[in-house]
Ligand SMILES: CC(=O)N[C@H]1[C@@H](OP(=O)(O)OP(=O)(O)OC[C@H]2O[C@@H](n3ccc(=O)[nH]c3=O)[C@H](O)[C@@H]2O)O[C@H](CO)[C@@H](O)[C@@H]1O[C@H](C)C(=O)N[C@@H](C)C(=O)N[C@H](CCC(=O)O)C(=O)O
Ligand SMILES: Nc1ncnc2c1ncn2[C@@H]1O[C@H](COP(=O)(O)OP(=O)(O)OP(=O)(O)O)[C@@H](O)[C@H]1O
């Protein structure tokens with residue numbers, strides 16, 4: 001494709017060299033440049049892509065998109081200067097790939113918690129309704145049954161356009177994607193045309209990246225500000241910021257709620273270890289998912305399907321049979337009836353929700369003994385440190401025993417992270433906590449502490465199959481380790 005066609009309807013500040021140059025691929029990484037490449041120089045959090053323009057040119061780049069021309073330009077290379085190269089890259093990528101997002105129904109899900117759950121439930125529901133579907137999520141990307149590993153919650157905009165093109169070729173009519181706040185700020189959704197946007201909730205997370213809670217809210221809202229008038233914006237009005245999200249959107253405003261008047265209204269009748277019994281728009285339904293937070297997820301999925309023109313009764317029938325996504329409130333039960341729950345709760349709000357749910361659904365055993373709640377939890381390294389003491393405190397407040405352990409220490413010292421968590425434990429709770437750096441040992445200790453009917457929550461890693469320590473990802477799977485510990489217990 002010629003360079004000028006890539007910039008169709010995009011405003012430019014200046015150009016140098018031929019706009020008829022043929023472009024065969026796009027990249028923002030100088031290490032992936034070759035002849036025919038348009039190299040996009042993006043300012044990052046660690047370095048500035050503009051520092052790599054010369055390297056890209058020496059590797060054969062045919063053109064460069066940047067915010068500042070380099071002091072020396074190569075006459076055989078075309079240069080294009082714009083105000084914001086990250087944003088422009090999104091628009092260029094959409095042109096390069098032929099606007100795949102406009103040829104399908106692309107639905108974005110944003111919020112602190114619930115994005116993977118909602119996107120995955122929508123993907124499964126719409127496949128059940130008979131459509132070919134795509135999924136872009138933290139756990140994995142999917143084109144119907146074909147699984148493509150995911151590196152981010154929201155991929156970079158070039159990868160997204162590539163994946164959407166593959167989905168289109170496969171015949172996908174509906175694609176569900178997570179929209180992280182990082183992605184909005186870094187323009188990873190620029191140029192995508194959404195048919196709908198969903199807001200789940202907003203609570204404490206990622207303040208390391210956004211600086212303040214207001215900036216974090218603004219980042220999430222940025223997604224709705226970008227929606228076209230043809231789209232719908234579906235928000236959770238029970239969240240304090242639910243309506244804020246829709247303040248400046250051009251999209252059609254729709255709401256869901258468990259507490260107040262809304263386009264889609266739900267009510268929990270019963271919540272147990274076996275599932276949720278709810279009224280959805282006055283129809284009674286049983287779901288296999290557990291917990292109040294899943295009542296919200298189900299309601300947003302139901303609302304989205306109805307807004308996309310599906311039959312409400314058929315949607316509810318299919319949703320009632322759907323099982324949880326991997327690592328979201330997944331249960332493993334030992335032979336002697338200890339209940340293990342593996343859950344991806346890695347934020348204070350998620351941890352509290354999951355523990356509240358466990359507290360609500362636990363029942364005294366046959367001898368009238370109240371089961372203990374034993375929580376194993378850690379906090380990620382090179383991530384928001386402010387949540388560490390808060391999460392330890394929440395774990396203590398809702399559990400009988402707490403084991404503080406590691407969760408992807410990355411490049412930080414695991415013991416320092418644990419000390420920051422310990423700082424949140426109030427003196428009355430000291431006695432119920434132990435700190436065990438090694439996650440496998442921590443899970444095994446929890447199992448050795450448990451008695452039949454006790455509930456062990458292993459929080460934070462969910463579907464993850466690794467423990468990342470100093471740049472190396474070691475095999476680690478909470479579900480498998482829990483199962484291993486249960487069978488060792490059975491053999492004793
Ligand atoms: C903090 C963050 O979001 N970083 C993302 C960002 O990287 P960066 O800003 O550090 O980039 P940089 O290293 O400064 O480089 C700037 C530019 O120079 C280029 N470069 C760099 C070196 C070189 O030799 N040549 C070269 O061209 C880079 O390709 C880049 O374009 O842009 C990269 C390219 O898109 C991302 O891969 C990277 O994600 C990192 C790996 C990451 O861990 N991101 C996490 C925090 C993240 O995005 N998480 C959210 C989910 C959060 C949630 O809701 O839970 C997600 O959507 O996944
Ligand atoms: N609607 C919800 N409200 C609050 N907590 C939720 C909700 N849905 C799920 N959770 C909790 O949050 C955890 C993470 O859920 P999920 O993976 O769906 O969120 P996410 O927004 O995709 O997270 P990430 O930012 O890592 O992509 C779950 O394991 C569960 O504990």
Ligand SMILES: N[C@H](CCC[C@H](N)C(=O)O)C(=O)O
Nearest residue numbers: 346379380383407408460461
């Ligand atoms: N999307 C989140 C996932 C955190 C999962 C947790 N296990 C951790 O490693 O901190 C992040 O990258 O911040």
Ligand SMILES: [Mg+2]
Nearest residue numbers: 115116138153
């Ligand atoms: Mg996710």
